Amino acid sequence: MYALVDANSFYCSAEQVFRPDWRGKPVIVLSNNDGCIVAANRQAKELGIPKFAAYFQVKAQCEKLGVIACSSNYELYADLSAKMMDIIGQFAPEQHIYSIDESFLSFKHCHTAIPCLLTHGQLIRKTVWKEARLPVCVGLGPTLTLAKAANHAAKKLAGYQGVCLIDNEPDRIAILKQLLVSDVWGIGRRISKKLELMEIRSAYQLAQMPPGLARKQFNVEIERTVRELNGVACKQWDQTKADKQQIFSTRSVGERITDFDSLLQALSKHVGIAAAKARAQGSRCKTMLIFANNSPYDERPLGFKTLIHFPCATNCTIEMTQAITVAAPQLFRQGIRYYKIGVGLIELESEYFQQFDLFNRAKANPALMTAFDSINQQFGRDTVFLAAQGIEQKWAMRREFLTPQYSTRWDCIPSIKC
Numbered sequence: 560m561y562a563l564v565d566a567n568s569f570y571c572s573a574e575q576v577f578r579p580d581w582r583g584k585p586v587i588v589l590s591n592n593d594g595c596i597v598a599a600n601r602q603a604k605e606l607g608i609p610k611f612a613a614y615f616q617v618k619a620q621c622e623k624l625g626v627i628a629c630s631s632n633y634e635l636y637a638d639l640s641a642k643m644m645d646i647i648g649q650f651a652p653e654q655h656i657y658s659i660d661e662s663f664l665s666f667k668h669c670h671t672a673i674p675c676l677l678t679h680g681q682l683i684r685k686t687v688w689k690e691a692r693l694p695v696c697v698g699l700g701p702t703l704t705l706a707k708a709a710n711h712a713a714k715k716l717a718g719y720q721g722v723c724l725i726d727n728e729p730d731r732i733a734i735l736k737q738l739l740v741s742d743v744w745g746i747g748r749r750i751s752k753k754l755e756l757m758e759i760r761s762a763y764q765l766a767q768m769p770p771g772l773a774r775k776q777f778n779v780e781i782e783r784t785v786r787e788l789n790g791v792a793c794k795q796w797d798q799t800k801a802d803k804q805q806i807f808s809t810r811s812v813g814e815r816i817t818d819f820d821s822l823l824q825a826l827s828k829h830v831g832i833a834a835a836k837a838r839a840q841g842s843r844c845k846t847m848l849i850f851a852n853n854s855p856y857d858e859r860p861l862g863f864k865t866l867i868h869f870p871c872a873t874n875c876t877i878e879m880t881q882a883i884t885v886a887a888p889q890l891f892r893q894g895i896r897y898y899k900i901g902v903g904l905i906e907l908e909s910e911y912f913q914q915f916d917l918f919n920r921a922k923a924n925p926a927l928m929t930a931f932d933s934i935n936q937q938f939g940r941d942t943v944f945l946a947a948q949g950i951e952q953k954w955a956m957r958r959e960f961l962t963p964q965y966s967t968r969w970d971c972i973p974s975i976k977c
Contacts, residue, residue: 561706562664569660570598577965585626592957630958655796680722700725704787707744735763808832809901813957816897824949829902834876843872846906851890854898863890870919
């Protein structure tokens with residue numbers, strides 16, 4: 560048996576953790592630079608606030624209806640997600656974190672030791688709420704796909720109260736008949752349209768499809784999905800996570816960049832982020848891409864990029880920033896209002912199997928970078944940073960509705976008056 564534990568409107572729920580006065584009220588979360596709505600809780604949706612709409616188009620409506628708008632508080636979300644996953648992981652010997660708000664559990668080796676899986680799922684839900692104040696739904700089933708379907712039922716269908724268990728044939732059939740084929744895990748928009756043309760509109764109808772035909776008409780993954788809907792376990796999660804082959808850090812800026820110093824600061828900022836990610840997975844960079852573009856909606860869209868090659872692969876923020884300083888003038892053009900800046904580490908190799916250059920001595924300082932990262936991990940990102948990325952970053956991402964980073968910054972820790 561498997562379980563899928565999924566947070567309800569995670570970004571909005573995370574905003575309500577330290578604001579109990581917001582619970583039960585409509586909340587939306589905006590994308591980078593407060594552009595569009597990326598998350599809306601049930602109360603906001605019931606008021607007709609459309610997800611993915613541009614915020615400026617519905618701002619007046621939100622203010623009139625009393626909808627609380629928040630800028631994306633990534634630091635808060637990441638910390639609360641980690642806490643939630645730690646709590647969930649206590650309820651099974653095997654856990655797979657699927658996304659920032661979803662986690663699979665496997666009861667493969669302890670199924671018989673749990674008297675009632677439904678009660679166990681209810682305990683998971685109550686514990687996450689008690690210890691993290693995050694509402695979650697729990698779906699349990701004999702396969703990963705059925706656990707996902709049960710989670711959908713727990714969240715969307717009446718009568719389940721946040722926990723759904725598929726462990727018998729009548730429940731499996733009843734739930735699959737109420738699940739649209741487009742909501743089945745692994746069925747994308749293009750495939751669901753093709754299935755609808757074949758008169759397959761529900762998950763139950765998909766489960767009735769002969770597995771061999773599913774493979775012939777689509778691919779082996781759809782065949783596995785069909786078998787999983789019928790209770791035959793075919794999918795499993797990877798026990799080892801592969802290192803990224805490329806690492807990018809890119810972001811649109813809050814205020815257009817028109818001068819060289821600001822462009823250099825933005826590039827240096829992204830270099831620091833990308834280098835930290837490379838060190839975290841034990842990689843060094845041999846080739847780095849830097850680019851700067853104006854908006855694709857400008858009258859004359861323009862983009863500039865250049866490659867930087869290192870004699871010895873490196874993940875040292877200092878060395879990479881020095882290289883950026885030399886190469887950045889190739890991207891700058893007077894009169895261009897830059898909107899999107901980014902850095903990509905496109906040729907990575909393991910730091911444990913490094914090829915050195917006989918005539919070029921490595922400039923990296925691993926001990927310094929280890930201290931650099933440990934300080935930032937303990938006290939928050941950019942506690943220490945290179946001055947090249949600037950002190951007052953006027954170009955930084957616009958977050959006008961940013962809530963405090965309650966759990967990751969000392970100056971944002973909530974104060975309680977007794």
